[in-house]
Amino acid sequence: MQGSVTDTTTDTSSTTEQDLSTGVTPTTADPPTTTDETTTTTTAPTTTVDPTEPTSTTTGETTDTSTTTTTTGETTDTSTTTTTGETTDTSTTGDTTTTTTGDTETDTETTAPGSCGDAILDAGEDCDQDNLGGKDCVSLGFDGGTLACADDCTFDTGLCLLESCGDGQLDEKETCDGDDLAGESCESQGFAGGALACNDTCNGFDASACTACGDDQKQDGETCDGADLDGESCESQGFGGGTLGCNADCGGFDVSQCDPCGNDQIDDDETCDGAALANETCESQGFSGGTLGCSATCDAFDTSQCDSCGNDVLDAGETCDGAALGGATCESLGFDGGVLACAADSCGAFDTSGCIGCGNDKLDGDEPCDGAELDGETCETQNFFGGTLACSEQCDDFDLSQCTNCGNNQIDAGETCDGSDLGGATCESQGFAGGGVLICATGCGAFDTSACID
Known part of the structure; x- marks a missing residue:
């Protein structure tokens, strides 16, 4: 047989019936076009066929699931419909099939999981890539701007505009407006301090003036932060010691508590600093020689290693110094007379070689000896076997106490x-x-x- 044979069931109770699954009123289609090929439509009992909806699920008390395949020419359309209820009335008009169920029926659209990012608007998604579902800033309550889609398939209204933005009053959909920050601050936004502002579109905050300075953690753009000095110290900053700090803006170090003394540089009111002696020496400080130093506090010279002997000044620890004899004379030392002098090598003793009398290491008058002057005598010449001969303190006889005959086999x-x-x-x-x-x-x-x- 040529032409097309169509099995059509018509529900006289509703020639034009609303599809409860879609909520759309179907229209009566023209009869199928006659072709040279034979077209056969086979419909299982209690089946809903809707070419416009690939999959439809109806909820009720009982479930009857059937599959209908319609072949027309070379095109195959397959739909699966689940109908639940006590009574099902299926009518087909042209290419549209309407299902009427006695109980209330609910359509549930099946969506493939994890489909965000495929540019197809699925259930649960506000948008997907450039697919905004026909929405724009205005439809979302804004006055204009450009709506975008975020990576999680929700609307990004960051570029949407509100005419009320800028009037300083916080309106609906505004995060902030001018100085009205809705009670927010840099601190509430997670910063250590600074000045929070509102952006130009009133839909977000401007945290460019916020700072993390003050959280004791040095971050990019900071020289230091509180106790975090990035390993620096007064010494590494060129000072002799002290306590290094960080400026309140984290942009530099606070060296007010650093001590410059000890850095070998004469700073401010320092007299000297370590090896820096301002070209001073022991000689320039009035000493005869030695090594000049600097005090630990950098406020005075250290002359402890300077040699004062030879400056004709009787300094602490000296018996005499050059012409400075402290009032001593040969006579005061027990001599008969003569000229007293100071030992030139140490200033620690008098030179009595110019004095006359016992004690000047010279044989005066009838002295047999005087100090180290023994007139050539020894223990041996004094009939001892050995030992050390000395002179008595009065220079009137030899001191034989250190002479001995031990060794003469007697x-x-x-x-x-x-x-x-x-x-x-x-x-x-x-x-x-x-x-x-x-x-x-x-x-x-x-x-x-x-x-x-x-």
Whole structure:
């Protein structure tokens, strides 16, 4: 048979019936076009076919699910409809199929999950990329501007405009307006301080004048922040010590508590600083020589290493200095006369070589000796075996107390033994039963029993 055979069921109760799934009133289509191919439409019982809606779900008490496939020519259209209820009335007019159910029916649109970003507006999305669903700033209550879509498929109204923006009054849809910041501040926005402002579109804040300075964490653009000095100190800043701080604006260091003393530079009212002595020396400070230093407080020179001997001034610790003899004379020192002087090498003693009398290391009058002057005499010339000869304090005789005869192999006064002269003593007489060899100890004052045997 040529032409088209269509199985059509008409519900006389509603020739023009509203599709409850879509809420759209269907229209009666013209009969299908006759072609040379045979077209067969097979409809299962209780089936809703709506070419305009790919998938439709109707909720009720009982569920009847069927699939209808309509083939016309070379085109295949497949729809799946689930109908729930007690009574289902399906009518097809042309290309439009209407389903009427006795109970209330609800259509649920099935949306593929995770579809944000595919430019297709799905359920739950305000927009998707450039697909704004026909919306614009005006339709959302703004006075103009450009609506955009955010990455999470919600509207981005950042470029939408309000004519009320700029009047200083916070209106609906405005985040802020002029000085009215709705109670917000840099601090409430997460900053440490600064001045919060409202942007030109009244839909956001301008935090460009806010600052993180004050949170004790150095961030980009900051030299330091509170206790966070980025590892710097007074010393690294060229000072001798002290406590480095950070400026209130975090833009530089506060060196007011740093001590410049110790940086080897003469700063402000410093007299000197370390090796920086302002070209001063011990000599320029009135000393005969030595090494000049600087005090730990940089306010005075340290002359402790300067040598004052030779400046003709009797300084602390000096017996005399050049012509400064502190009133001493040869006579005051016990001499008969003469010229007293100061020892040139240390200023710690008098030079009595110019004095006349005992003590000037010169033989005056009938003196047999005077100090170190012994007139060539020794212990040996004084009939001793050895020792050190000296002169008495009165220069009237030799001092033989350090002379000795020890070593002449003769026991002299005060000697226990002397060399081979043991005075008849033996190891046995010293209490050693085994005998051995008794020796005279050095100094002749005792025996050496190291070679005796018990």
